[in-house]
Amino acid sequence: MSDVVIIGAGHAGVAAATELHRLDDQLTITIVSNESWLPYHRPPLSKKTLFDAQPGMDLLQTELFYNTKEINLLRNQSVINIDRQHQLVELASGQNLTYSQLIIATGSCLQRITTLGGELAMGVYNYDDILALGPKLQAAKRVVVIGGGFIGCEVAAGALKMGKHVDLLITGPRALRKAVAPAMGELVTQLHKANGMKIHTGCHVNHIDNAGVDTNQGTFTTDLVIAGIGVKPNTKLAEAADLEVDNGIVVDQFGQTTDPNIYATGDVASFPLAGRMQRLESIQNATDQSQVIAANICAHRHRTDIKVYSPTPWFWSDQGDLKIQMTGLSALSTEQKTLSTSHGNRMTALHLKSGLLTAVDTLNMPGNHIAARKLLAIPVDITWEMVQDSDEDLKQLYKRLR
Amino acid sequence: MTQVTFIQADGKHIDVSADQGEHLMKLALDNGVVGITGFCGGSCMCATCHIIVEEITGELAAAGEMETEILDMEVDELFTYSRLCCQISVSTAMDTITVRIP
Numbered sequence: 001m002s003d004v005v006i007i008g009a010g011h012a013g014v015a016a017a018t019e020l021h022r023l024d025d026q027l028t029i030t031i032v033s034n035e036s037w038l039p040y041h042r043p044p045l046s047k048k049t050l051f052d053a054q055p056g057m058d059l060l061q062t063e064l065f066y067n068t069k070e071i072n073l074l075r076n077q078s079v080i081n082i083d084r085q086h087q088l089v090e091l092a093s094g095q096n097l098t099y100s101q102l103i104i105a106t107g108s109c110l111q112r113i114t115t116l117g118g119e120l121a122m123g124v125y126n127y128d129d130i131l132a133l134g135p136k137l138q139a140a141k142r143v144v145v146i147g148g149g150f151i152g153c154e155v156a157a158g159a160l161k162m163g164k165h166v167d168l169l170i171t172g173p174r175a176l177r178k179a180v181a182p183a184m185g186e187l188v189t190q191l192h193k194a195n196g197m198k199i200h201t202g203c204h205v206n207h208i209d210n211a212g213v214d215t216n217q218g219t220f221t222t223d224l225v226i227a228g229i230g231v232k233p234n235t236k237l238a239e240a241a242d243l244e245v246d247n248g249i250v251v252d253q254f255g256q257t258t259d260p261n262i263y264a265t266g267d268v269a270s271f272p273l274a275g276r277m278q279r280l281e282s283i284q285n286a287t288d289q290s291q292v293i294a295a296n297i298c299a300h301r302h303r304t305d306i307k308v309y310s311p312t313p314w315f316w317s318d319q320g321d322l323k324i325q326m327t328g329l330s331a332l333s334t335e336q337k338t339l340s341t342s343h344g345n346r347m348t349a350l351h352l353k354s355g356l357l358t359a360v361d362t363l364n365m366p367g368n369h370i371a372a373r374k375l376l377a378i379p380v381d382i383t384w385e386m387v388q389d390s391d392e393d394l395k396q397l398y399k400r401l402r
Numbered sequence: 403m404t405q406v407t408f409i410q411a412d413g414k415h416i417d418v419s420a421d422q423g424e425h426l427m428k429l430a431l432d433n434g435v436v437g438i439t440g441f442c443g444g445s446c447m448c449a450t451c452h453i454i455v456e457e458i459t460g461e462l463a464a465a466g467e468m469e470t471e472i473l474d475m476e477v478d479e480l481f482t483y484s485r486l487c488c489q490i491s492v493s494t495a496m497d498t499i500t501v502r503i504p
Contacts, residue, residue, distance in 0.1 A: 011441075041443035058443055062434045283448075287441045316447050323468070325447070366446075367471035374475060395475070 001098045002030040004297060005089050007079050008105035009033035010042065012266025012286035014060045016103050019294035021071060030072045030097055032079055037127055038063055043283060046124045046151050047318040051158040053138060055130050082241040084259055101261055101297050104238060104249060108231035108267040108281060113146065117208030121227035124151055140164060140223035144213045146205060148175040150317045151228030157320035160197050167220045169203040180326060180361040181336040181349035187363065191322060191345055231281060233268045246270060248279040253308045255293035265289045271309060274329055284314045312377045325369035328359025328376045337384060339392045357382035371395040378402060404492040407500040408435045422494050426487035427451045437503035444488035449476035453501040455483040461495040
């Protein structure tokens with residue numbers, strides 16, 4: 001019997017355990033992981049680890065953390081069922097774990113290429129993927145990367161830096177089409193090309209075989225195919241348990257699912273933000289949402305005040321020498337403006353909706369990213385005129401408004 | 403080898419020997435130093451690995467633009483020798499370093 005059972009040992013699951021233990025060190029917590037490793041940092045996998053001859057691992061917590069009498073990490077275990085009526089979780093091993101509160105932090109899994117030969121394309125999601133892919137990448141001379149989102153661009157840029165011939169196949173008109181302002185996506189595409197990456201836009205894969213990747217633009221011969229075409233949330237357990245699922249496990253602003261004893265957090269959770277349901281795949285979201293949920297579980301147990309999860313989202317991507325940082329919700333915007341301080345491989349793009357600032361993307365301009373995070377977090381509507389009145393200096397604007 | 407000492411907020415000293423190239427944040431996490439979280443895994447994004455350099459023998463590279471900006475905007479109480487320890491890697495030019503967690 002644990003007070004809290006957490007399914008999933010990624011950033012969200014471990015952040016929840018860490019915060020629960022910090023708030024109440026008497027709570028008994030069981031974390032169920034389907035991996036064999038101690039929980040580790042995931043962002044470096046596609047940004048750094050994959051390209052290292054000796055791939056390392058950065059742990060989220062030392063082994064000591066899981067060896068206390070309150071915290072129990074079960075590795076190599078998979079959950080097969082959530083029995084809400086009896087408040088227990090059934091493991092494939094036959095063991096049952098009862099809970100007072102359950103946190104579902106099952107994350108997401110890779111979308112696979114469905115065309116013929118799609119299984120030949122390797123993916124990057126966890127450390128086992130790195131162990132499988134790393135030696136093949138070291139040995140390859142030519143690499144085809146499919147997908148122009150963050151993972152595709154990070155992997156392509158890293159492979160290019162290793163001296164590989166890299167073909168990056170993108171279905172859309174430019175890299176990072178869904179993630180950043182059009183002008184920035186275009187600049188990133190051009191900068192990668194200038195470094196020698198072969199970027200093929202409007203490129204659709206017909207099939208993959210051992211000779212290469214056949215597309216509407218011809219066949220790309222290659223030693224290795226890597227795909228980064230997105231993820232989908234791991235919602236099966238929640239669906240089977242009859243929790244509400246709609247592009248993720250539906251939770252309220254407190255992180256609670258339709259069952260008051262069950263919470264969901266991280267990639268898998270769909271929560272209300274800025275007037276609509278959002279699912280965010282990021283470290284910021286995994287960490288901050290888990291901290292709020294941990295606080296709310298403790299509040300529930302001790303009958304104290306609960307917290308609302310209302311973040312200013314932020315994301316980042318490292319692609320060779322390019323550091324791309326985003327904050328806010330750019331999907332809501334209707335207009336983009338580029339700051340005049342942008343030049344060379346530096347750019348700041350603002351997203352506006354009805355004349356108000358909703359998100360900011362920066363390329364190699366970290367000061368503006370941090371300032372934008374601060375600006376979006378204060379309860380003041382920011383207009384383009386206010387930005388201009390501060391000489392388009394976001395830091396100056398924040399210092400004036402705070 | 404470089405001798406690294408972490409002084410926790412509770413006053414406890416944790417001494418670690420480090421090889422060239424190792425990051426102070428990873429050392430702190432691997433040795434269970436309390437007060438260092440490093441949510442972003444050392445990407446200089448989150449300011450949860452703020453330390454104050456107390457003493458150093460040898461050389462320490464200056465903070466870069468990203469680190470300076472994060473410190474300036476994200477850290478509430480800034481000290482003269484505030485740094486983000488994810489951005490400090492041990493070099494052969496560094497014999498000892500002592501850092502305090504605020």
